[in-house]
Amino acid sequence: MEAKVGSTQITGGACSVLAEETEKWMEQAMQMAKEALENIEVPVGCLLVYNNEVVGKGRNEVNQTKNATRHAEMVAIDQALDWCRRHGKSPSEVFEHMVLYVTVEPCIMCAAALRLMKIPLVVYGCQNERFGGCGSVLDIASADLPNTGRPFQLY
Numbered sequence: 030m031e032a033k034v035g036s037t038q039i040t041g042g043a044c045s046v047l048a049e050e051t052e053k054w055m056e057q058a059m060q061m062a063k064e065a066l067e068n069i070e071v072p073v074g075c076l077l078v079y080n081n082e083v084v085g086k087g088r089n090e091v092n093q094t095k096n097a098t099r100h101a102e103m104v105a106i107d108q109a110l111d112w113c114r115r116h117g118k119s120p121s122e123v124f125e126h127m128v129l130y131v132t133v134e135p136c137i138m139c140a141a142a143l144r145l146m147k148i149p150l151v152v153y154g155c156q157n158e159r160f161g162g163c164g165s166v167l168d169i170a171s172a173d174l175p176n177t178g179r180p181f182q183l184y
């Protein structure tokens with residue numbers, strides 16, 4: 030029997046996932062990124078997962094909506110808030126137990142939003158050398174910023 034590869038536990042706040050579990054979610058995020066590309070958007074896609082369920086999905090909608098804030102993460106946050114409303118759940122409790130899967134390192138704007146929403150764990154694909162808010166340009170994810178939500182873990 031082969032040794033189990035990649036069974037690393039990834040933890041952020043109240044969230045914990047197995048490294049090998051992340052692949053299936055990342056694949057879905059990639060599908061969202063492809064959809065963005067097909068719609069002539071910057072190809073970024075993401076998912077918000079709560080209790081093993083996708084509660085928000087997003088892809089870039091900046092060109093389509095002519096709204097520079099319509100990044101995949103912002104779209105997914107709106108959907109997750111909707112999900113909370115429909116299920117009668119408190120967003121603050123749900124967001125504290127969510128994992129964000131995103132194909133590209135969140136930008137400065139989105140990293141700040143993720144802090145404010147108190148999402149504890151972010152799994153991302155490649156780095157974002159132009160606008161990365163999780164270490165590439167600025168480190169919003171772990172910076173010591175007073176009254177600006179909560180730092181989050183990255184994988």
Ligand SMILES: [Zn+2]
Pocket residue numbers: 100101102135136137138139140
């Ligand atoms: Zn962004």
